[in-house]
Amino acid sequence: MELQDIYTNQGQLIGGHWVQGCGETAQNQDPATEESLGNLKQASVAQVQEAVAAADNARNAMRALTAWDRSTLLRHAATLIHQRAPAIGRLVALETGKPISQAIGEAKVASESVDWFADEARRIFGLSYESRVKGDRYLIHYEPLGVVAAFVPWNFPLVLLARKLAPALAAGNTVVIRPSSEAAGATMALVQCFVDAGFPPGAINLVIGNPADITPTIMDDARVAKVSFTGSVSIGRQIVAASARTLKKVSMELGGHAPVIVHSDADVEAFVAMAASGKFRNAGQVCASPTRFYVHESIIEDIGQRLTDATRALRIGTPLDSGTDIGPLTTNRRRDAIECLIDEARDGGAKVLCGGARPSQIKKGFYYEPTWLLRPSETLRIMNEEPFGPVGTLTPFSSLDEVVEQANRLPFALAAYVFTQSLRLAHLTNERVEAGVIGVNTFVASNAETPFGGNKDSGFGREGGPTAIRDYLNTKFINLSLPAERA
Known part of the structure; x- marks a missing residue:
C-alpha cells in the first residue's frame, strides 16, 4: 500500500475509529527524492479534544482488564509488529530516509520493547507488611494514572513510541499519541498493530498535525495525568512549564552531545x-x-x-x-x-x-x-x-x-x-x-x-528496563485496621 492510501484510509485514530483530520492539509516529502509522498489532513483542535475525551471514557474498560489480559494483548501486538516489520520498516525508510535495513531493525526492536512490557504488566507487585498494631496490615498498591500523552519525534518513530505506549498500556492507562508528521504513515502502521491486537476502543488514540494546535490542547486538559516527551531541550522546557498549570507528571528524554x-x-x-x-x-x-x-x-x-x-x-x-x-x-x-x-x-x-x-x-x-x-x-x-x-x-x-x-x-x-x-x-x-x-x-x-534516559539538560525519567513502568502508576497506601474479634 502506498503512503497516500495510508494517509487517506487511516489518518487520525479517535475512540477506536480511523477518521480524516479536519484541519489543514500538509504534504509529506520523500527526503531521498524531494518528491511528494502524499497529503495528510491535519487534526483540528476539536479532534484533539475528542481524542482526550475518548481516552478518558476508555479508562474503565482498561481498568476492567486484568494484568494477564493486558499482557496477552501486548504480546499479540508485539507479534504483529514483528510479523509486519518489513512493511512497517519500508514506511519508515520512505518517510525519514533511514536505510531499509535499519528501519526494519527498528521495527523489530519496537516489537521487543512491547514484548518486554507484556511481561512487566504481570509484575506490578505491591507490598504487604505488619503495622504498628498487632494484626493490622499496611498495604501498598499501584494503580494506573488514567490518561497519558505520548509526544514522539521522527528520528525513531517506532522505538520511541513503543517505549511510551507499551508501559502505559501495561500499567492499565489509556493513551493519546502525538507523533511527528514526518513519520505519520509509519506511526499509523504501528498503532494499527495494537488495534488489531484487540485493545478496547479509545484505549489508544492518535492525533497527527500541527504541534502548535495539539500540544497546548493536551497540556491544558486536566484529564491528561502524564506526558512523556522525547525531543529538543527547548521544547522540553516549554512542556515542563506548561505541565505546572494542571500538575501533570512528566518524563523528559531530551537532547545529547x-x-x-x-x-x-x-x-x-x-x-x-x-x-x-x-x-x-x-x-x-x-x-x-x-x-x-x-x-x-x-x-x-x-x-x-x-x-x-x-x-x-x-x-x-x-x-x-x-x-x-x-x-x-x-x-x-x-x-x-x-x-x-x-x-x-x-x-x-x-x-x-x-x-x-x-x-x-x-x-x-x-x-x-x-x-x-x-x-x-x-x-x-x-x-x-x-x-x-x-x-x-x-x-x-x-x-x-x-x-x-x-x-x-x-x-x-x-x-x-x-x-x-x-x-x-x-x-x-x-x-x-x-x-x-x-x-x-x-x-x-x-x-x-535496560533503562534509558539522561540527567541535567538531557531530561529526567527512564524508558525501558525494570523500573520504567513505575512512571505510569500511582502509589496508594492502605492502612488496614481490622476490628477486634468478638468472643
Missing part, C-alpha cells in the same frame, strides 16, 4: 569498526549518537586516518537499497543546520578529514557526506550544540582528569562511551563521567530490558 573517551590502551581496530557505523547510524540523527570523540594524544593520528578510510567505504544511497549504509537526512532544515555547523568549524580552523559537503554524485535528496573534523576549537558551536547529523569531532587529550573535564563541560548528560581494555580504567572513567547511559567498548546504548 555524547562524549566518547578513547584511552591509549583501546583496541583501535575494534573501535574504528564500531565507530564508523555507530556514528553514522540514521545519518547521525540519534539523541545518543557518539559525537565528541576525545582520543588519547598517542593514538589520535592513527585513529583519524583509520576512521577516514572506514568512513569513505560507507555507501551513501537510496533508503530502499539494502546495501545503503547512509541515507539522506530527514528534512532539508536538518541538512542546512549541519552545513552551517561544519562550514563554521572549517572556517574556525578545524581540519576536515573527510566529507564536509553534499555528495556530488547525488543530485536530489537531503544527503550530506559523513564527516570527521579534527581538533575543532571548544568555542565552536559544533562543540557546544547537538549537531544531530552525520558529523563527528576528534580532539586529543593527555590525562584522565583533562578528558573528564572536557566530557562533563556541557549541560547535556544523556549518553557517553568509553573505550579501554583496562577494567580499572573503565571504572575510574565511568564513575566520573556525567551521563544516564554509558557504553564501555560498545555503542549500544539501550535495549528493551
Whole structure:
C-alpha cells in the first residue's frame, strides 16, 4: 500500500475509529527524492479534544482488564509488529530516509520493547507488611494514572513510541499519541498493530498535525495525568512549564552531545569498526549518537586516518537499497543546520578529514557526506550544540582528569562511551563521567530490558528496563485496621 492510501484510509485514530483530520492539509516529502509522498489532513483542535475525551471514557474498560489480559494483548501486538516489520520498516525508510535495513531493525526492536512490557504488566507487585498494631496490615498498591500523552519525534518513530505506549498500556492507562508528521504513515502502521491486537476502543488514540494546535490542547486538559516527551531541550522546557498549570507528571528524554573517551590502551581496530557505523547510524540523527570523540594524544593520528578510510567505504544511497549504509537526512532544515555547523568549524580552523559537503554524485535528496573534523576549537558551536547529523569531532587529550573535564563541560548528560581494555580504567572513567547511559567498548546504548534516559539538560525519567513502568502508576497506601474479634 502506498503512503497516500495510508494517509487517506487511516489518518487520525479517535475512540477506536480511523477518521480524516479536519484541519489543514500538509504534504509529506520523500527526503531521498524531494518528491511528494502524499497529503495528510491535519487534526483540528476539536479532534484533539475528542481524542482526550475518548481516552478518558476508555479508562474503565482498561481498568476492567486484568494484568494477564493486558499482557496477552501486548504480546499479540508485539507479534504483529514483528510479523509486519518489513512493511512497517519500508514506511519508515520512505518517510525519514533511514536505510531499509535499519528501519526494519527498528521495527523489530519496537516489537521487543512491547514484548518486554507484556511481561512487566504481570509484575506490578505491591507490598504487604505488619503495622504498628498487632494484626493490622499496611498495604501498598499501584494503580494506573488514567490518561497519558505520548509526544514522539521522527528520528525513531517506532522505538520511541513503543517505549511510551507499551508501559502505559501495561500499567492499565489509556493513551493519546502525538507523533511527528514526518513519520505519520509509519506511526499509523504501528498503532494499527495494537488495534488489531484487540485493545478496547479509545484505549489508544492518535492525533497527527500541527504541534502548535495539539500540544497546548493536551497540556491544558486536566484529564491528561502524564506526558512523556522525547525531543529538543527547548521544547522540553516549554512542556515542563506548561505541565505546572494542571500538575501533570512528566518524563523528559531530551537532547545529547555524547562524549566518547578513547584511552591509549583501546583496541583501535575494534573501535574504528564500531565507530564508523555507530556514528553514522540514521545519518547521525540519534539523541545518543557518539559525537565528541576525545582520543588519547598517542593514538589520535592513527585513529583519524583509520576512521577516514572506514568512513569513505560507507555507501551513501537510496533508503530502499539494502546495501545503503547512509541515507539522506530527514528534512532539508536538518541538512542546512549541519552545513552551517561544519562550514563554521572549517572556517574556525578545524581540519576536515573527510566529507564536509553534499555528495556530488547525488543530485536530489537531503544527503550530506559523513564527516570527521579534527581538533575543532571548544568555542565552536559544533562543540557546544547537538549537531544531530552525520558529523563527528576528534580532539586529543593527555590525562584522565583533562578528558573528564572536557566530557562533563556541557549541560547535556544523556549518553557517553568509553573505550579501554583496562577494567580499572573503565571504572575510574565511568564513575566520573556525567551521563544516564554509558557504553564501555560498545555503542549500544539501550535495549528493551535496560533503562534509558539522561540527567541535567538531557531530561529526567527512564524508558525501558525494570523500573520504567513505575512512571505510569500511582502509589496508594492502605492502612488496614481490622476490628477486634468478638468472643
